Amino acid sequence: MPLDPSFIGRTYPPTSTYEVSREKIAEFADAIGDDSPLYRDTAAAEAAGYADVIAPPTFLTVINLAAINSIVADPELGLDYSRMVHGDQRFTHHRPVRAGDLLRLTTRIEDIFVRAGNDFLSVRADVETTDGEQVCTTHAQLVVRGE
């Protein structure tokens, strides 16, 4: 059954606040094998002009994926998770994420369409600090393979 196009434009407000820690940044950097001191050493980050250690460019996947999954799990949308694959992903950084950031994420279904028997779902997430400063905008396209 194709996804319901009336979901286009639906917005999911933030459900929690995520605090970016130095430890999680270092853990993520270790996992991707990146040894940059800007992810671990506050003095090095300050020397490069940052208020604290910064996070790798794809770090926000830590909260972005959970937000996508909560949309995917929306029973009204009726998406079959077992046939879903991640088609593409983009991050537009307004400034680097850094330790100490308190982030809130608002997701929005930007588009739903069918192509070659597959359902496509485009999801945008706006990541802001609790003070309302824009940090990053993410775009993901999910593909649900036809049966």
Added chain:
Amino acid sequence: MNVGDELPGLSVHVTRDQLVRYAGASLDFNPIHWNERFAKSVGLPDVIAHGMLTMALGSRLVSDWLGDPGRILEYGVRFTRPVVVPDDAEGAHVELTGKVAQVRDDGTARVDITAKFDGKTVLGKAQCVVRVS
């Protein structure tokens, strides 16, 4: 920075150990990335790497070259092919290369990334917009 400049290449052996580590760090516990039995049951040849891990290796290529990951303003990829990770010490060999595709008047440049596994590209339209200085 000039159009056509090539970035120093990056060669990574992605192992099962790294997939488990990345699953924990990224909070992506989809079993296709660590459970061979499950991966095969959904038609995959074996456990596959997280697309987001391969994506992260692409940004590592660019940030290693820039020296400052904060200069990456925008980064997007398409996931076109899976990286199949065998249960051995060698893992899956992923080769990353990059090239400056465009230098713009506003102080930014576009870098195009190629990620290859088994001789085939695994990311499509992998592009970074970076601050030139």
